[in-house]
Amino acid sequence: TVPLVIDTDTAQDDCVALLVGLLDPLADLRAITMVAGNVGFDRQVHNAWLTLNAAGRLGEVPVYLGSRRPMMRPWESAENVHGDGAGGLDMDVTGLAPQDEHAVDALVRMAAQSPGELSIVAIGPLTNIAAAQLKDPGFAANVKTLYVMGGSNNGRGNITAAAEFNFYVDPEAAKAVFAAGFEVVVVPWDPLTLRQAVFGDERLAAIADLGTPLSDFFTRVCAATLEFDRSVGIDGTTHPDSLTAALLLHPELVRRSAGYHVDVETSGELTRGYSAMSWGVHGLDANATVIEEIDSEGFYGYLRTLLATPTTPQ
Ligand code: BDR
Ligand code: CA
Numbered sequence: 001t002v003p004l005v006i007d008t009d010t011a012q013d014d015c016v017a018l019l020v021g022l023l024d025p026l027a028d029l030r031a032i033t034m035v036a037g038n039v040g041f042d043r044q045v046h047n048a049w050l051t052l053n054a055a056g057r058l059g060e061v062p063v064y065l066g067s068r069r070p071m072m073r074p075w076e077s078a079e080n081v082h083g084d085g086a087g088g089l090d091m092d093v094t095g096l097a098p099q100d101e102h103a104v105d106a107l108v109r110m111a112a113q114s115p116g117e118l119s120i121v122a123i124g125p126l127t128n129i130a131a132a133q134l135k136d137p138g139f140a141a142n143v144k145t146l147y148v149m150g151g152s153n154n155g156r157g158n159i160t161a162a163a164e165f166n167f168y169v170d171p172e173a174a175k176a177v178f179a180a181g182f183e184v185v186v187v188p189w190d191p192l193t194l195r196q197a198v199f200g201d202e203r204l205a206a207i208a209d210l211g212t213p214l215s216d217f218f219t220r221v222c223a224a225t226l227e228f229d230r231s232v233g234i235d236g237t238t239h240p241d242s243l244t245a246a247l248l249l250h251p252e253l254v255r256r257s258a259g260y261h262v263d264v265e266t267s268g269e270l271t272r273g274y275s276a277m278s279w280g281v282h283g284l285d286a287n288a289t290v291i292e293e294i295d296s297e298g299f300y301g302y303l304r305t306l307l308a309t310p311t312t313p314q
Contacts, residue, residue: 011085
């Protein structure tokens with residue numbers, strides 16, 4: 001199994017990524033750490049409880065609360081895309097409590113406990129990861145692999161023309177992470193999420209037809225994003241975060257990847273959060289592996305099988 005932590009701003013596909021960590025037999029999900037991003041912080045925590053419950057694993061994986069805002073800027077949400085991030089689902093959370101330890105301390109501690117073993121799937125702004133590195137300069141070396149959902153491989157942004165949301169929200173943190181010496185794998189918005197991991201009508205109907213509690217949960221949490229995506233001309237739901245978690249566990253879904261030097265713009269007037277992904281011709285040493293192409297059908301099949309898992313939510 002693969003020991004991992006998922007660092008998340010839990011809404012929509014973050015929930016699906018948590019299902020990957022909670023239900024894939026290859027995953028040994030040690031913790032969920034929360035970072036400010038998609039929707040209100042407390043709502044994100046609520047969405048994580050909902051997801052643990054949907055997976056039938058409430059109380060089994062600890063949830064740690066991390067940074068409530070980016071390092072140097074006010075928080076900006078994506079509520080216009082995600083709504084509450086869980087399609088209006090709700091539950092009684094009486095008796096559920098996050099851990100007392102701060103997520104940044106927990107990340108540092110867990111990585112130091114077994115150097116070179118723990119992987120992190122970072123699917124929100126990189127604030128917690130950058131803060132952990134500031135706190136412990138040995139953190140990057142202690143982490144086995146850091147899978148990052150973020151940026152765009154010299155293609156389209158989704159929050160501005162230049163920038164993808166996670167890097168836009170906390171560009172200073174993203175820049176610091178790429179300078180820190182992690183073994184990083186990047187799953188960019190464009191071309192992967194935007195062009196290769198979109199689930200259109202046929203795929204969504206086949207998932208709904210499963211008729212499991214998990215397929216209902218999936219359909220519900222993806223509804224707001226589906227509506228948004230369609231309004232901007234994307235023909236289906238987008239799965240940046242669950243794809244990132246799936247690729248850590250199933251590298252066979254990667255068709256092509258390459259070493260890049262990745263850096264993040266922090267000061268541009270029109271380009272805040274832009275990810276400059278330089279390839280060999282620019283003469284810079286690679287500091288990250290960027291996934292360029294995936295087995296789209298394979299990823300879809302993987303997720304559909306996962307959503308067929310029988311679970312007993314409370
Ligand atoms: C990223 O931003 C969020 O909207 C998604 O959860 C994903 O992590 C995509 O840009
Ligand atoms: Ca996310």
